[in-house]
Amino acid sequence: MSTGTDLLLFTGAAFVLIAVVVYFVSIFNGLAMLKNNIGKSWANIDVLLTQRADELPNLVSTVKGYMAHEQKTLQAVTDARAALMNARTVGEKAGVDKDTTEAVKTLYAVAENYPDLKANQSFLKLQDRITGIENEIADRREFYNDSVTAYNIRIQSIPDIVVATALRYRPEELFKAEEGKRQVVEVKI
Amino acid sequence: MSSSGGKIVGYSLVGFFGGIILFVHGLSAFRLKRLIENTPTSKVRSAAVGLVEVFGVAVPCEGKLSSPFSKKDCVYYKYSIEEYRHSGKSSRWVTLKSGECRSQFYVEDDTGKILVNPNEARIEIPIDSEYNSGNGNDPPECVLEFLSQNGISHEGFFGWNKRMRFREYFIEPGDSIYVMGIADISQDSAGSANGSENLMIHKGANNKTFYISDQPEKKILSELGGKILWGVFGGAVLSVGCLAIIMMYFGWI
Numbered sequence: 153m154s155t156g157t158d159l160l161l162f163t164g165a166a167f168v169l170i171a172v173v174v175y176f177v178s179i180f181n182g183l184a185m186l187k188n189n190i191g192k193s194w195a196n197i198d199v200l201l202t203q204r205a206d207e208l209p210n211l212v213s214t215v216k217g218y219m220a221h222e223q224k225t226l227q228a229v230t231d232a233r234a235a236l237m238n239a240r241t242v243g244e245k246a247g248v249d250k251d252t253t254e255a256v257k258t259l260y261a262v263a264e265n266y267p268d269l270k271a272n273q274s275f276l277k278l279q280d281r282i283t284g285i286e287n288e289i290a291d292r293r294e295f296y297n298d299s300v301t302a303y304n305i306r307i308q309s310i311p312d313i314v315v316a317t318a319l320r321y322r323p324e325e326l327f328k329a330e331e332g333k334r335q336v337v338e339v340k341i
Numbered sequence: 342m343s344s345s346g347g348k349i350v351g352y353s354l355v356g357f358f359g360g361i362i363l364f365v366h367g368l369s370a371f372r373l374k375r376l377i378e379n380t381p382t383s384k385v386r387s388a389a390v391g392l393v394e395v396f397g398v399a400v401p402c403e404g405k406l407s408s409p410f411s412k413k414d415c416v417y418y419k420y421s422i423e424e425y426r427h428s429g430k431s432s433r434w435v436t437l438k439s440g441e442c443r444s445q446f447y448v449e450d451d452t453g454k455i456l457v458n459p460n461e462a463r464i465e466i467p468i469d470s471e472y473n474s475g476n477g478n479d480p481p482e483c484v485l486e487f488l489s490q491n492g493i494s495h496e497g498f499f500g501w502n503k504r505m506r507f508r509e510y511f512i513e514p515g516d517s518i519y520v521m522g523i524a525d526i527s528q529d530s531a532g533s534a535n536g537s538e539n540l541m542i543h544k545g546a547n548n549k550t551f552y553i554s555d556q557p558e559k560k561i562l563s564e565l566g567g568k569i570l571w572g573v574f575g576g577a578v579l580s581v582g583c584l585a586i587i588m589m590y591f592g593w594i
Contacts, residue, residue, distance in 0.1 A: 156593025163584055167364065167577035174368050178375050186379050196389050291387030291452060298381030306379075 179315045186303040190324050193296040194242065197289060197327065201236060201249060204285045208233040208252075211278045215259065218269040225262050228255040242325045249327075253286060293327045300324045350590055353583040360580030367572020374565040376550055377521060377558065386452035388540055392548055393524045396558065397450035399516050406442050408511045410483050411470050415511035416446035417459060417553075419466075422493060425504040434506070437493060446512075448520055448542075456527065457520055458543040462551040464512075465561075472507040480507065512555060519558060522551040 212226055219226065232252035239245040260279065263269050270276075304323045307316035380394045388395060405414040419441035423434040443462075447454040474480040474495050480488065484507050488495055497503045512518060523545030544551040554561050588594045 156588040164581045182375050182379050288387050291384040
């Protein structure tokens, strides 16, 4: 083969090689980015869960004076908060997050029967603050689940699975309440 | 080397290097496509510091701009004035003047709005209006006004109209807008009613990705797919093909 043909083949091979290297580097970087996104978006949810958990004792102490006969409702909020503080995994936190949201919703519904409480500025401010945090949690949960879904699909698709297996990447858990994992820790107020 | 031979080698060299540029652009489009695919769209309310992707409508921030020809209210515009020129057997469009203007704006979705500073963003939007002039076809009044203000004549010899085209691209308030960039704490932002009130999307110092388009994500990805195909495969084939022509010309293969 002539030198010219060699040069031509070399040029063609160089293009193919560059494209293949860039492709695999982008797979590696993409997977690393997806994994970091999951960590980051989970941290963003966790911050909000903590912020809401911090507000719940204030809510309970604000309404306690008005709702002395609603011990069961107040207990449910306190229990949910305690369970949230004890939850460790994503699944556990998702379960108790749902319990907390339901307990707080029930408390708001019961509060409708107490006009004096409904007019209390501290209660209204806390209600606004907690509702705002819950809305943000809902948005960030959607973002987190989108990140996890994108990552889980990627690490099970060809050719990403090759890089994912080499890096020992495992599927991540969605922020979704599973009935079996939902548990409420009993705490007395 | 004969004159026609010189031309063949010249064009082939241009093709060879053009192919490399196309190839690099294709790889760059591939990188952007992967990044967009890997980044889920955030609701504005829950946007966090770092690389974010948001989709909503454009809302003016610090007063509206006015597009140069059609005088439409907008938050961004770009325009070009081109003349069709003949040179020997070839002819092409030559840009006489072009420009753009960017102002800060908000992207608003159903959860709030977030400030965007579009400086240094790669903005990809289609042509919104195009006007033409030529024999027996005067430019519209709005274009004539702009031409006279900028000292550009649309008339050639004997007062005949030159063959020209005037293009305008803009983002109007209310246009759907896709933004991918770095969200950071900013002193300038004060518009969002929710958690994103202190954030502004701009070009990051480390992460250079800052992309704005008025197309939905699916369309952006499909267009990038086309660019990758043309850039990577087309560029490589063009380069190798042109190199082969040069070598054949010199009898190296």
